[in-house]
Amino acid sequence: MTNQLTPETPDAELVRLAKSGDLDAFEALTNRYEQRVYGLAMRMLRQEQDAEDVTQQTFLSVLENLEGFRGEASFSTWVLRIASHAALKIIRKRKGLNTFSLEEATEPSDDLNSIPHPEFIADWRQSPEHLVERNEIRRLLDDALTRLDEKHRLVFLLRDVEGLSIQETAEALELSEGNVKVRLLRARLQLREDLTRVLGDPARQLVRAHHHHE
Amino acid sequence: MKCEELLAMLNEYVDGTVDPAVCVEFEKHMAGCNPCQVVVDNIRQTITLFKDGQPYAMPIQFREQMHDTLRKKWKEKFPAK
Numbered sequence: 001m002t003n004q005l006t007p008e009t010p011d012a013e014l015v016r017l018a019k020s021g022d023l024d025a026f027e028a029l030t031n032r033y034e035q036r037v038y039g040l041a042m043r044m045l046r047q048e049q050d051a052e053d054v055t056q057q058t059f060l061s062v063l064e065n066l067e068g069f070r071g072e073a074s075f076s077t078w079v080l081r082i083a084s085h086a087a088l089k090i091i092r093k094r095k096g097l098n099t100f101s102l103e104e105a106t107e108p109s110d111d112l113n114s115i116p117h118p119e120f121i122a123d124w125r126q127s128p129e130h131l132v133e134r135n136e137i138r139r140l141l142d143d144a145l146t147r148l149d150e151k152h153r154l155v156f157l158l159r160d161v162e163g164l165s166i167q168e169t170a171e172a173l174e175l176s177e178g179n180v181k182v183r184l185l186r187a188r189l190q191l192r193e194d195l196t197r198v199l200g201d202p203a204r205q206l207v208r209a210h211h212h213h214e
Numbered sequence: 215m216k217c218e219e220l221l222a223m224l225n226e227y228v229d230g231t232v233d234p235a236v237c238v239e240f241e242k243h244m245a246g247c248n249p250c251q252v253v254v255d256n257i258r259q260t261i262t263l264f265k266d267g268q269p270y271a272m273p274i275q276f277r278e279q280m281h282d283t284l285r286k287k288w289k290e291k292f293p294a295k
Contacts, residue, residue: 021292023285030284035272042270055272056280063287115221121249121256128262141267160261185225192256195263200256208217208249 011075019066026066030059033076036162037083043145043157044087054090058083073171080162081172084154091150116189121208122200131199144194148187155180156187215243220250228257 005014005028014032017025037058041051061082069078131137145153158169159180166184170177220243226232227240244251 021294023288023292026284026288027281030281034277034280035269038272039270048273051270052273052276052280055276056283059280059284060287063284063291115218117217117221118249118253121252123252124256124259128259128266131263132266132268137263138268141264145264156264161264163265181225185222188225188228188257188260189221191264192253192260195260196256206249206252 012071015066015069015071015075026063029062029075033079034059036076037079040080040083040157040162041087043142043161044084044150044153045090046142046146050087050090054083054086057086061086073168077164077168077172080158080164081174084158084172088150088154115185116193118189118193118208120193120196120200120205122196122202122205124196124199125201126199140195140198144191147194148190152183152187152190155183156191159184160188215239217243217247217250220244220247224254224257228254228261 005017005024009028011029011032014025014029018029034055038051038055041054042048045051045054058079062079065082069075073081145156148156154173155169155175158164158172159166164172166177166180169175169184170180173180175183220227220240223232223236223240227237232240244254
């Protein structure tokens with residue numbers, strides 16, 4: 001093979017080469033996304049062995065199904081979709097459930113009354129930039145994530161941590177965009193609530209007025 | 215705009231995809247409602263914390279073993295190359 005692969009070679013080109021049997025191109029794609037897949041799996045599962053299984057399964061599945069990948073979604077979205085499904089499967093197995101579904105139909109409707117109101121409102125004692133440098137923060141963040149419903153957690157991880165767009169997140173999870181938006185809002189609000197209870201300054205707690213502001 | 219309406223628009227505002235006219239209403243509300251202002255700040259801080267948090271490093275030994283497995287599978291799939 002005489003293809004010049006560089007870090008700038010676009011995914012689509014690597015995919016094209018890999019489909020024609022170029023192992024270097026396939027390895028370049030793997031190198032590009034393995035860390036993200038592993039990170040996503042660790043945040044979903046919090047268990048190294050399971051995260052490794054998900055990562056390996058994901059790239060084996062990429063290898064197996066590459067011909068079928070038509071590029072309707074971007075390669076990264078496709079890979080993260082495969083990884084999400086693999087991680088969910090493990091979660092279901094842990095819970096003793098065999099069915100796999102994100103249960104779009106049972107989602108509560110998107111009306112304003114169903115959105116939980118912020119309860120603990122206070123400025124944080126420290127800026128996120130300071131907090132990120134503290135080691136114990138990882139545990140705090142992971143605990144907060146674990147308390148989220150997995151359907152909310154996945155949407156938050158793909159959209160806010162992996163940086164997928166609403167549309168890409170919807171594609172990856174086979175949900176409607178409206179559904180992704182509701183889940184994202186719930187996830188963000190719940191994480192905020194959780195973190196504020198730990199990081200918020202009680203001396204600067206605010207009580208929301210009972211009347212509605214016009 | 216009421217607090218509830220602001221809450222419903224929170225994502226769009228934080229992500230910068232809100233309609234400019236709505237954005238003005240949103241900011242007008244926040245200027246007069248400190249709890250809403252703090253919630254919006256907190257949401258931004260929450261996202262930043264998760265986004266900028268330390269990534270999980272994949273164990274090197276696992277990585278090597280996975281690449282071996284993938285290469286083996288690849289050769290089964292494309293025996294000629």
